[in-house]
Amino acid sequence: MTQTQKKKSTDTTQKKSPETATAPNVEQTNGSESSVSPKTQAKSANPPPTARFTSSAPNDHRLVGGGRTDSGRLMVHKTYKMWVGGKFIRSEQGRVLGLHNAEGDLVTHYVRASRKDLRDAVSAARSAQTPWATRSAFNRGQILFRAAEMIDARRESLIARLQEHANLSAAEAAQEVDAAADRMFWYAGWTDKYIQVLSSVNPVASSFFNFTLPEPTGVVAIFAPTNAPLLGLVSLIAPVILSGNTCVVLVENNAPTLAIELSEILATSDFPGGVVNILTGLRDELLPHAAGHMDINAIASCGGNEAQDRAIQIAACESVKRVHFFEQPQTLDAWCSERQQSLYSILPFVEWKTAWHPIGV
Amino acid sequence: MQTYRLPKIPTVDQVQVESRAAAFTTRSIKKGAKKAALELAIRMMDLTTLEGMDTEGKVQMMCNKAMQPMIGRPCPSVAAVCVYPTLVGVAKRALVGSDVKVAAVATAFPSGQSFLPIRLEEIRQTVAEGADEIDMVISRGAFLAGEYARIYDEVAASKQACGPAHLKVILETGELGTYDQVRKASQIAMDAGADFIKTSTGKVSEAATLPVTLVMFEAVRDFFFQTGKRIGIKPAGGIRKAKQAWQYLVMVKETLGDDWLTPDLFRLGASSLLNDVLMQLQRLETGNYQSSLYFSED
CATH class of the missing domain: 3.40.605.10 (Aldehyde Dehydrogenase; Chain A, domain 1)
Structure with missing residues (x-):
């Protein structure tokens, strides 16, 4: 419960940028681009600016609830990995997808398995x-x-x-x-x-x-x-x-x-x-x-x-x-x-x- | 008779060797090149069974697999089978009419802790049974005590006992401690007339690794520059995956060159590697990841 309240309060303090607000569907377009392997992308003439991130709204680096908590502590963001053979691992390709909330803001990244x-x-x-x-x-x-x-x-x-x-x-x-x-x-x-x-x-x-x-x-x-x-x-x-x-x-x-x-x-x-x-x-x-x-x-x-x-x-x-x-x-x-x-x-x-x-x- | 003296040899830079060896694992081998590498790996393989529980039946089955690793598609046969001396006769009979050679581990394998005349006699008897290649072990105890001349004499005597058979000298790198020791042992074995130098028996937990094999490659390369003689190399033990196999092949190509990319000068000693290579070949052909359940174990 407390976490929810915390989240709501940080939401109101953080100003939503116009790009984020208008681009909740960017995930779709970038998703199709990244079906090409990262190596091929690197070689192509104009690699997409965020080749390794399949969901990259322009302001994706600003996580919801990013920055500091109400009490001034730095937020500790969780890294969501996968669970394979009893170990928590990232993808061998290093690819991730973005999880967005109803407003289209990035909530967190998670792994895109290869x-x-x-x-x-x-x-x-x-x-x-x-x-x-x-x-x-x-x-x-x-x-x-x-x-x-x-x-x-x-x-x-x-x-x-x-x-x-x-x-x-x-x-x-x-x-x-x-x-x-x-x-x-x-x-x-x-x-x-x-x-x-x-x-x-x-x-x-x-x-x-x-x-x-x-x-x-x-x-x-x-x-x-x-x-x-x-x-x-x-x-x-x-x-x-x-x-x-x-x-x-x-x-x-x-x-x-x-x-x-x-x-x-x-x-x-x-x-x-x-x-x-x-x-x-x-x-x-x-x-x-x-x-x-x-x-x-x-x-x-x-x-x-x-x-x-x-x-x-x-x-x-x-x-x-x-x-x-x-x-x-x-x-x-x-x-x-x-x-x-x-x-x-x-x-x-x-x-x-x-x-x-x-x-x- | 003159006593052997170890020639001056360069010391090994541990950090550089390890980082260079690690670089060989990053090559991207795909499609046609991968298929060629896998087939070459089969042609270079010493299919091995060295268990106390080996029976004639098991060796016969392994020989069948050595000649025809896969049924239903064209597939090269392996270079050799590697067995204990008492099973050489069985293997020889099973392999009649094929190009697959019979290698045998002799000289009180895997420790080498027996009397020299007994070890030499073991070699002679094994060759008489029909072995084409002898895999001998060096006396690691003597080597670590610094008795290099004794190692040299023992290898030279073994070479003589082999007669027409090829001699592979197992250094058991896992017991030598440092890369410098590996380099020294390689030099002694080559000076004494080894046809091949081999990393491990497979009976010690630390078996063949890329860096240790790289040190041996460099010893072989320098020996070639000095004498013009080409010595073969056989990493063995711990090579279970097809991916490891082509990493070794990449290392051969980039360190020793194409001359060494032949079963005459490079072998992979392994027991479970073959199935993984076959699975990868099948995967390339069908596009589906394979299951070991569809590949015979022996």
Whole structure:
């Protein structure tokens, strides 16, 4: 709460320049330019003045709330990085994107992942997968419970961040944070129960004891929802990892910084490095590389447009990936609804193993 | 018999060597050049298995892979397989009709801590089994004690014992301590008649690095200027990624020149590098990042 008030007061003291006020959409134009690699840009005759920054309104160096606090302290601005293999890293390309508020002012920068960042994240997820899956279900549950606990512990700062970065009201922000903690808590309980509920003992017409049980698929790429920057992420990550999958999450939404806040929570919840890897960037840029990646076993996607979903399906054919599209709720209330948490969200990311055990021999 | 005296050799500037070696990692190798580099790296590879648990079956499988690293696309075979002496016969039989050579580690590998007559006899027997190349280790203990003449004599005697086989001398740079020591050891091995100098056994945690290999390159280059003889180099141990492989190739080209860009004068000793190189080649061909699950382990 205090942070919100602070932010409001600094907002009024800082004079908004006319350039910033008229250029909330600069991000779009610069975004397309920077699809060329930085090296190519450097060689071209007239490199754009801010080649490394994909979102550069003329006054972008003046951050909202920049300068000093009310009490005269220098503001300590947070650097939002990505979370890969248990480490907080910048992109190997050094590119960033800008996060703007409703007035078009720059709030902060966040990382724009490259395809090499994606590749690194996948290899981190791959090497973390077997150790994660071989942990006891109870232990995985403990870790997910711990994550729910940590969301709760950072409730106030998450609420403040949702207000500043996602333009939510205080009440909406609180609703989203509480629902996120509850959802993580709910899925945590399933780690040592979903196998019992989903498995079956099958009647067969010979002297075998025949049973079927689910096992994790492997490495799952998650294209995060484009809304509900905290709750949406939790709702997709939890059902994927609870069974022993590891994941690489690509976040492109109205406040990707919340994904990094969440990764700080997960990092302090005893998750081994590489179980969850969070990249921020552009879905269109990384989608073909993720969908075609031979070392990704499944894709969970939410909030993509028709062309993107189609591109995933086509590129995923080569390695016969499991692909699952989650329908994206359009309102916060819908996201918070209990219908968004389901045992059946675990199902798309498991493989079924049937064992024939001889009896009466 | 005259006692060997180490000639005057220049000292190594640690800071310069490390920064120059670091510069080789910044070259941008793309598309066609990358493909050529990867294929060259395969042709220069000594595919290695040096485990206590090696069996005949494992060596046979490795030899099959050495001859035909990849099924379904044209791919060069590797330069050699590198095995323990007792498995040379198996490898030799498995490789009949191919150009792949058999290298064997002899002389009480990896420590070298045994009696000289036994080590020489090991070389003779290994060559008799059919080894084309012998990878020997120097006595690091003696070297660090300053007994350079003894090292020289041992290498010279090993060279004699090799007969027609090529001799690679493993310096085990991770145990030598400083770049100056590496440079000295390289000089002694070359003076004593080594055909190749090799960085490491792969059994010590600090294995081949770019700077240490650069020091050896410079020793080889200076030796060539003085004597006109071309000595080969084999970095080994810790080279697991295709990216590392082409960094070494860049360093060869920019330090020793094109003459050394041949399997006769440059080798990469590795066990898991081959799969990563194959994955990169496949990635270049298909455009998709690859998974190790689709590549055979042995």
